Amino acid sequence: MRVLAILLALSAxxxxxxxxGPDTDCQLGDxxxxxxxxEGQIGSPVGAVVFAHGxxxxxxxxxxxxxxxxxxxxxxxxLIALKSADDDWVIPYAPRHMDxxxxxxxxxxxxxIEDAARRFPIDTKRLMAAGFSAGGMMVWNLACTMPERFAxxxxxxxxxxxxxxxxxxxxxxxxxxxxxxxDPTVPLAGRPILETRQGDVAESLDMYQALxxxxxxxxxxxxxxxxxxxxxxxxxxxxxxLHPGGHSFRSSYLRFAWEKxxxxxxx
Numbered sequence: 217m218r219v220l221a222i223l224l225a226l227s228a229x230x231x232x233x234x235x236x237g238p239d240t241d242c243q244l245g246d247x248x249x250x251x252x253x254x255e256g257q258i259g260s261p262v263g264a265v266v267f268a269h270g271x272x273x274x275x276x277x278x279x280x281x282x283x284x285x286x287x288x289x290x291x292x293x294x295l296i297a298l299k300s301a302d303d304d305w306v307i308p309y310a311p312r313h314m315d316x317x318x319x320x321x322x323x324x325x326x327x328x329i330e331d332a333a334r335r336f337p338i339d340t341k342r343l344m345a346a347g348f349s350a351g352g353m354m355v356w357n358l359a360c361t362m363p364e365r366f367a368x369x370x371x372x373x374x375x376x377x378x379x380x381x382x383x384x385x386x387x388x389x390x391x392x393x394x395x396x397x398x399d400p401t402v403p404l405a406g407r408p409i410l411e412t413r414q415g416d417v418a419e420s421l422d423m424y425q426a427l428x429x430x431x432x433x434x435x436x437x438x439x440x441x442x443x444x445x446x447x448x449x450x451x452x453x454x455x456x457x458l459h460p461g462g463h464s465f466r467s468s469y470l471r472f473a474w475e476k477x478x479x480x481x482x483x
Contacts, residue, residue: 254291325358
């Protein structure tokens with residue numbers, strides 16, 4: 217009976233701690249997120265990819281990407297899927313959110329990290345923020361606003377709305393930007409949308425290069441990516457990688473970005 221009581225108690229505790237996951241929302245006030253722990257994970261804290269979805273996306277839809285989930289799991293990492301406050305991320309100069317300073321989203325991301333680390337064995341020193349399209353725009357804003365909360369950032373097919381901010385928090389973070397040369401949805405130079413416009417990727421990279429004191433260190437290739445690499449005196453990464461396609465996402469791009477950060481000693 218005593219053994220049974222202990223098992224029931226442990227079961228209750230486990231049920232409380234693991235009451236959400238890849239198929240169930242982790243409630244956080246009036247917001248939520250989803251999380252998938254790596255297969256076979258037992259006890260030891262793991263790093264995580266914190267992923268921001270595209271326009272009108274959802275945390276649930278991110279988790280339905282089985283290829284992404286499997287790849288992140290194979291890397292021994294958790295996948296944390298964020299959910300925007302609106303159809304789009306509420307960040308500066310976004311359509312219908314022109315006057316936003318982004319704080320509603322930044323506070324949410326901070327709360328997600330704290331909540332996930334409370335519920336699950338997450339190593340908060342090994343986090344990479346990543347996102348595609350509008351999620352890539354969110355990632356650039358996170359890199360600018362809370363660079364020390366993440367070990368690095370991977371923005372795919374998205375940068376700041378309108379223009380880079382006049383200043384970002386320092387020290388500069390490590391960031392890998394990936395984009396298609398023929399992207400019609402988020403062109404490299406941006407395009408007008410409603411009362412705003414998408415930003416120019418080159419302007420964002422130039423701003424961040426100056427902020428972090430990055431200098432060119434050569435070029436590398438991976439799959440269909442051709443990358444221009446930059447590093448600074450503290451070893452941070454600023455890589456700009458182009459592929460010949462359009463508005464597209466590959467799960468392997470996230471592995472590539474993680475391994476770039478890992479090789480630079482950021483993870």
